[in-house]
Amino acid sequence: MRDEQLSEQFYTEDKLHEECGVFGVYSSKTDRNVAPLVYYGLFSLQHRGQESAGIAVAHDGSIECRKGMGLVGEVFDPATLSQLSGPLAIGHVRYSTAGSSTIENAQPFVSRFKLGSIAVAHNGNLTNATVVRELLEDAGVGFVSSSDSEVIINLIAKNYKKGLEKALTDTIQFIKGSYALVVMTESCLVGARDPHGIRPLCLGKIDEGWVLASESCAIDAVGGEFVRDIDPGEIVVIDQNGVLSFRFGERTRKAVCAFEYIYFARPDSTIDSVDVYQARIRAGEILGREAVVPADIVIGVPDSGVPAAIGYGRATGTPFGFGIVKSKYVGRTFIAPSQDERERAVSVKLNVLKSEVAGKRVVIIDDSIVRGTTSRRLVMLLRQAGAKEVHFRVCSPPVRFPCYFGIDTPHRKDLIGNANSVEEICKAIGADSLAFISTGGLLEALNGENGYCLGCFTGEYPAPTPGEA
Numbered sequence: 001m002r003d004e005q006l007s008e009q010f011y012t013e014d015k016l017h018e019e020c021g022v023f024g025v026y027s028s029k030t031d032r033n034v035a036p037l038v039y040y041g042l043f044s045l046q047h048r049g050q051e052s053a054g055i056a057v058a059h060d061g062s063i064e065c066r067k068g069m070g071l072v073g074e075v076f077d078p079a080t081l082s083q084l085s086g087p088l089a090i091g092h093v094r095y096s097t098a099g100s101s102t103i104e105n106a107q108p109f110v111s112r113f114k115l116g117s118i119a120v121a122h123n124g125n126l127t128n129a130t131v132v133r134e135l136l137e138d139a140g141v142g143f144v145s146s147s148d149s150e151v152i153i154n155l156i157a158k159n160y161k162k163g164l165e166k167a168l169t170d171t172i173q174f175i176k177g178s179y180a181l182v183v184m185t186e187s188c189l190v191g192a193r194d195p196h197g198i199r200p201l202c203l204g205k206i207d208e209g210w211v212l213a214s215e216s217c218a219i220d221a222v223g224g225e226f227v228r229d230i231d232p233g234e235i236v237v238i239d240q241n242g243v244l245s246f247r248f249g250e251r252t253r254k255a256v257c258a259f260e261y262i263y264f265a266r267p268d269s270t271i272d273s274v275d276v277y278q279a280r281i282r283a284g285e286i287l288g289r290e291a292v293v294p295a296d297i298v299i300g301v302p303d304s305g306v307p308a309a310i311g312y313g314r315a316t317g318t319p320f321g322f323g324i325v326k327s328k329y330v331g332r333t334f335i336a337p338s339q340d341e342r343e344r345a346v347s348v349k350l351n352v353l354k355s356e357v358a359g360k361r362v363v364i365i366d367d368s369i370v371r372g373t374t375s376r377r378l379v380m381l382l383r384q385a386g387a388k389e390v391h392f393r394v395c396s397p398p399v400r401f402p403c404y405f406g407i408d409t410p411h412r413k414d415l416i417g418n419a420n421s422v423e424e425i426c427k428a429i430g431a432d433s434l435a436f437i438s439t440g441g442l443l444e445a446l447n448g449e450n451g452y453c454l455g456c457f458t459g460e461y462p463a464p465t466p467g468e469a
């Protein structure tokens with residue numbers, strides 16, 4: 001029952017969902033215990049996945065792993081954490097799609113075989129996982145989970161007799177889709193990013209060691225120093241000799257997930273040299289330029305809509321205010337079984353500051369509109385609070401297509417942007433006006449120098465989708 005309730009909650013929330021965060025630490029001091037650092041790193045990546053958490057530690061030629069369902073703080077109490085000790089460790093937080101919320105899919109995955117042990121933590125989604133899985137099963141490899149990450153670890157294990165580097169490059173050339181990987185053997189830490197760099201991964205420095213993390217905020221959390229992003233198509237091997245970098249495959253177009261900047265990543269992270277907070281401010285400024293409307297106040301839907309509202313206010317001269325309060329405590333365990341209750345649940349999570357909006361023409365900015373249920377409820381709450389006019393502005397283009405690269409999207413028919421015009425969406429959510437940032441405006445906000453994946457807005461994907469892979 002509990003799994004059903006959790007899935008229901010996740011499945012119905014009116015946002016796209018990140019699927020994972022990865023973290024790894026290597027210390028050249030063999031008596032150092034880095035498990036607590038991984039614990040702190042995972043805490044700061046908790047926004048990337050709240051379903052399960054795990055840490056694997058290498059020590060004295062073996063790998064120990066603890067993982068469980070729940071938040072990092074629920075899975076790891078002091079007693080559990082104290083069972084893990086060693087100078088080399090990786091960790092993972094996971095968000096799961098409906099139906100796969102099981103401990104078997106929690107990561108890291110650990111494989112022990114006659115040449116040694118490896119552990120893998122993966123963020124992303126393989127588009128040819130089914131084919132690779134069938135090939136491995138035909139070769140006699142058994143699986144315990146439905147996770148793509150187990151496909152990766154079994155491929156590495158199968159190739160391991162060729163040596164780690166060759167096993168990694170062979171594996172990586174075989175898999176398709178998106179991946180930010182941290183892999184650990186008994187003596188080295190490895191990071192790899194897919195050839196398009198769809199999911200983020202960065203490198204940091206700590207005293208006598210190195211850190212790999214999905215986002216730079218996790219390097220800050222352990223007192224490390226950000227060094228650089230891992231390049232698309234790059235593998236780094238970190239051991240007592242330092243950081244060895246090599247590339248696999250031919251150079252391809254960089255295509256970082258645009259939604260990382262719009263919504264998923266923490267505002268205090270920098271991804272591929274773009275400051276996430278500043279990108280959100282710029283998106284608001286550009287929205288102001290593209291779709292200004294006379295108003296008395298601009299407010300943002302917490303959290304990621306707030307910097308965009310600040311930017312809109314700066315660009316248009318509209319006073320910025322905190323018009324919406326978000327409950328910090330409504331999260332994973334909030335249950336809303338029926339459509340009616342789900343819509344009402346928005347008011348438990350987000351409430352309007354009546355004194356800020358009553359009698360005013362309000363511009364409200366959100367990062368995205370996915371199903372439209374939250375937007376409709378917010379417009380209604382603003383009107384009930386006495387807003388004279390409600391103008392909705394959105395810092396991403398309409399979400400019209402599914403994501404195949406590690407983000408959980410509702411069925412296409414449930415995406416309000418799929419079959420409806422902007423005017424129809426405006427009517428459906430009950431706003432006085434509605435405007436989305438243009439695709440060009442979004443690219444400008446992201447500083448345009450990187451290539452970006454815009455697949456869920458345009459239907460054009462940087463890599464083959466399942467069936468094409």
Ligand code: SF4
Pocket residue numbers: 016198257258259260402403404405406407453454455456457
């Ligand atoms: S399709 Fe959308 S959510 Fe998926 S990787 Fe591309 S931009 Fe990100």
